[in-house]
Amino acid sequence: MSDWTQRIQDISGVNPRKCMKCGKCTAACPAYDRMEYHPHQFVDMVQSGRVEELMASRGIYTCLSCFACVERCPRNVEPAHIIEAVRLAVIRQQGGNHMKPDQIPGLLEEDLPQQAITSALRKYSKGG
Numbered sequence: 862m863s864d865w866t867q868r869i870q871d872i873s874g875v876n877p878r879k880c881m882k883c884g885k886c887t888a889a890c891p892a893y894d895r896m897e898y899h900p901h902q903f904v905d906m907v908q909s910g911r912v913e914e915l916m917a918s919r920g921i922y923t924c925l926s927c928f929a930c931v932e933r934c935p936r937n938v939e940p941a942h943i944i945e946a947v948r949l950a951v952i953r954q955q956g957g958n959h960m961k962p963d964q965i966p967g968l969l970e971e972d973l974p975q976q977a978i979t980s981a982l983r984k985y986s987k988g989g
Contacts, residue, residue, distance in 0.1 A: 865912035873946035877908035879936045886930035886940050896923045900930040900940035916951050
C-alpha cells in the first residue's frame with residue numbers, strides 16, 4: 862500500500878476494500894456528467910493505489926459534496942469522504958499554502974457562515 866493510499870484512508874476513515882463496485886453511488890451523483898472520475902472510481906483508485914493520479918485530476922473539484930453517494934452506498938464506503946480527503950491531501954501537499962488563525966479576522970464577512978471559516982482553518986492547517 863502506498864503512502865498516499867494510507868494517508869487518504871487515515872484522513873477519510875474509509876476502507877475502500879468494502880466497495881463491491883455496484884455503482885449505486887455513481888447512479889445517485891448529480892454531477893456525474895461533469896466528472897472526469899465518478900464516485901465508484903474514486904474508491905477504486907484509492908484501493909488500487911492510484912491516489913496521485915486522482916490528486917492530479919481537476920475532477921476532484923467537480924464533486925458537489927452533496928453526499929448522495931454516501932446515502933446510496935449499501936456497504937457504507939462513503940466515496941464523498943474519500944474525495945474530500947484527496948482534496949485535503951492536495952491542499953496540504955502545497956506546502957506553505959496554509960492558513961494561520963491570525964488571518965481569520967481579515968476573511969470574515971457578514972454573510973459567511975462560521976462553519977466555513979472553521980472548515981477552512983482545518984483544511985489549510987498542516988496537521989494530520
